[in-house]
Amino acid sequence: MTRTSVFSNNGTQxxxxxxxxxxxxxxxxxxxxxxxxxxxxxxxxxxxxxxxEGYTVSGDFMSDQ
Structure with missing residues (x-):
């Protein structure tokens, strides 16, 4: 995770x-x-x-549930 700053300019952030x-x-x-x-x-x-859309799970995902 990267931290950065927030600033205001002309009423917007x-x-x-x-x-x-x-x-x-x-x-x-x-x-x-x-x-x-x-x-x-x-x-x-x-x-x-x-x-x-780019990620899928295998056909047996959570089959034990």
């Missing part, structure tokens, strides 16, 4: 991302998901739906 947490080159827009006080920031072309 911004987050300074360190190099090791930077978005890929060419990222022009992001999606922010707010859950309580937690924020998840993802490139708009890589939303949570795309994240979960």
């Amino acid at each position: 911004a987050v300074r991302l360190p190099k090791d947490a930077a978005f890929p080159d060419g990222t022009k827009s992001v999606e922010v998901i707010a859950v309580g006080t937690t924020r998840v920031i993802s490139p708009t072309d890589q939303t949570w739906e795309n994240f979960f």
Whole structure:
């Protein structure tokens, strides 16, 4: 996990991302998901739906349940 700072500018908040947490080159827009006080920031072309589509489980996953 990487820590960084939040600052205000012209009435909005911004987050300074360190190099090791930077978005890929060419990222022009992001999606922010707010859950309580937690924020998840993802490139708009890589939303949570795309994240979960890429992962599957084996056919015997939880077969003992």
